[in-house]
Amino acid sequence: MTALIALFWRDLRRAWGSGALWLPVLFFLLVATAFPFAVGPDAPLLRRAGGGMLWVAALLAALLPIDRLVRPDQDAGVLDQLAVRGFADEVIAAVKIVAHAIAFGLPLLIALLPAAALLAQDAARVETLATGIAIAIPALASLAVLSAALTANHKGGSAIGGLLILPLAVPMLIFGAGMLDPSGRGAMKLLAATSLLLTMVGPFAAGAALRGLRE
Amino acid sequence: MNAWLRLDGVACIRGDRLLFRDLSLALGRGDALWLRGPNGAGKSSLIRLAAGLLRPAAGKIERHERIALIDEASALDAELPLRRALDFWARVDTVDGHAVDRAMDEMALAPLADVPVAMLSTGQRKRAAMARVIASGAPIWLLDEPANGMDDAAQARLVAAIARHRANGGAVLLASHFTLGVPNLAELDVGALV
Numbered sequence: 001m002t003a004l005i006a007l008f009w010r011d012l013r014r015a016w017g018s019g020a021l022w023l024p025v026l027f028f029l030l031v032a033t034a035f036p037f038a039v040g041p042d043a044p045l046l047r048r049a050g051g052g053m054l055w056v057a058a059l060l061a062a063l064l065p066i067d068r069l070v071r072p073d074q075d076a077g078v079l080d081q082l083a084v085r086g087f088a089d090e091v092i093a094a095v096k097i098v099a100h101a102i103a104f105g106l107p108l109l110i111a112l113l114p115a116a117a118l119l120a121q122d123a124a125r126v127e128t129l130a131t132g133i134a135i136a137i138p139a140l141a142s143l144a145v146l147s148a149a150l151t152a153n154h155k156g157g158s159a160i161g162g163l164l165i166l167p168l169a170v171p172m173l174i175f176g177a178g179m180l181d182p183s184g185r186g187a188m189k190l191l192a193a194t195s196l197l198l199t200m201v202g203p204f205a206a207g208a209a210l211r212g213l214r215e
Numbered sequence: 216m217n218a219w220l221r222l223d224g225v226a227c228i229r230g231d232r233l234l235f236r237d238l239s240l241a242l243g244r245g246d247a248l249w250l251r252g253p254n255g256a257g258k259s260s261l262i263r264l265a266a267g268l269l270r271p272a273a274g275k276i277e278r279h280e281r282i283a284l285i286d287e288a289s290a291l292d293a294e295l296p297l298r299r300a301l302d303f304w305a306r307v308d309t310v311d312g313h314a315v316d317r318a319m320d321e322m323a324l325a326p327l328a329d330v331p332v333a334m335l336s337t338g339q340r341k342r343a344a345m346a347r348v349i350a351s352g353a354p355i356w357l358l359d360e361p362a363n364g365m366d367d368a369a370q371a372r373l374v375a376a377i378a379r380h381r382a383n384g385g386a387v388l389l390a391s392h393f394t395l396g397v398p399n400l401a402e403l404d405v406g407a408l409v
C-alpha cells in the first residue's frame with residue numbers, strides 16, 4: 001500500500017510540477033475566451049451554446065496531457081521496474097487514473113467558474129455544468145490513461161489517441177450537455193451510468209495495454 | 216538444491232529470429248552466473264526473460280525470490296535530485312532510508328545526492344541505478360551490462376558490491392560483453408546456443 005501511495009504522489013508531482021498543471025486549464029479558458037469572439041457578444045446565444053462548448057473543451061482538456069501519462073514512464077524503464085516488482089498492470093493503470101483524475105479534474109472544476117462567466121452562464125447552469133463535469137472526470141481520466149497506454153509506442157501518439165477516445169467519449173458529451181436542457185431530466189443518471197461503466201472498464205483495458213507494451 | 220531462479224529448456228524468439236533454445240540454468244543462494252556473448256546474442260533478452268518481462272517461446276521459468284533489475288534505462292526521475300529519486304524506489308520497495316544511505320556509500324554517490332538525475336553522466340547514472348538495486352534488498356540481482364560507461368574505480372566498486380551481495384547469500388545473473396573480474400564466476404556463452 002505504501003508503494004501505491006508513493007506511485008500516486010509521483011504521478012501527481014509529475015503532473016503538477018514543471019507548470020504542466022496549467023496547460024489543460026489554460027486551454028479550457030482559452031476556448032471559453034475565444035468562443036464569444038467567434039460567435040459575437042449575443043448573451044442569449046452564448047448562454048444556449050456555451051454550455052455545450054464547455055463540455056467539448058473539458059473533453060479535449062482531459063486528452064491534452066496523454067503524451068506524458070505513460071510514454072515517459074515507458075521510456076525511462078519505470079514500468080518495467082514496477083512489473084519486475086510484481087505489480088499488476090491493472091493496479092498501475094488504476095493508480096495512474098486516480099492521479100490523472102485529480103491532477104486535471106480539480107483545476108478544471110476551478111477554471112469552470114471564470115469560463116462559465118465568460119460564456120454568460122447563470123448560477124443554475126454553472127451548478128449543472130459543475131455536477132456533470134465532476135461526474136465525468138473519472139471516466140475522462142480513464143479514457144485518457146487508456147489512450148496513453150495504447151499509443152505509448154507510437155510517435156505522435158496523442159493525435160491517434162484523440163481519435164481512439166472520441167467515440168467512447170461521445171455518450172458522455174451527449175448526456176452531459178443534455179443535463180443543461182430543461183427537458184433532459186434523465187440525462188444526469190445516464191451520464192453517471194456511462195461514467196461508472198467507463199471508469200470500471202478503464203483500469204482493465206489500460207492494464208492490458210500496458211502489458212502489451214512489453215511484448 | 217533449492218533454486219531461486221530456474222530456467223528450463225527456454226527458447227527465445229525476437230522478431231523472426233531465434234536467439235537461443237534449450238537454455239537451462241538454475242541460480243540459488245550465493246550463486247553468480249556470467250552471461251557472455253557478442254552483441255545481439257540474446258543476453259539482454261535472457262535477462263528480461265528471467266525478470267518476467269518477456270515470455271519464453273518455449274520452456275519454463277520459475278522465480279521464488281524477489282528480483283532487482285538493472286538495464287539500459289535507469290528508471291530514475293530526471294528532474295529529481297538523485298537522493299529523492301532513489302528514495303522513491305525505496306518507498307516502493309518498502310525499505311528505509313538507511314538502506315539508501317548504505318547503497319549510496321557503496322557506489323560513492325554521497326557527494327551527488329543533491330544533483331538532479333538529468334545532470335549526471337552516463338557512468339554516474341549507472342552507479343545510481345546500481346545503488347537502486349543494492350538498496351532494494353532483493354535476493355536476486357539481474358544485471359544487464361551494469362558496467363557500461365563506468366570508470367575503473369566505479370567498476371571496482373561494482374565488483375565489490377557483487378561480492379558482498381553473494382557473501383550475504385544473494386544471487387547474481389550478470390550479462391556483460393566483457394569480463395569484469397568478478398571472482399568465482401560460472402559462465403554461460405549465450406551466443407553458442409543456437
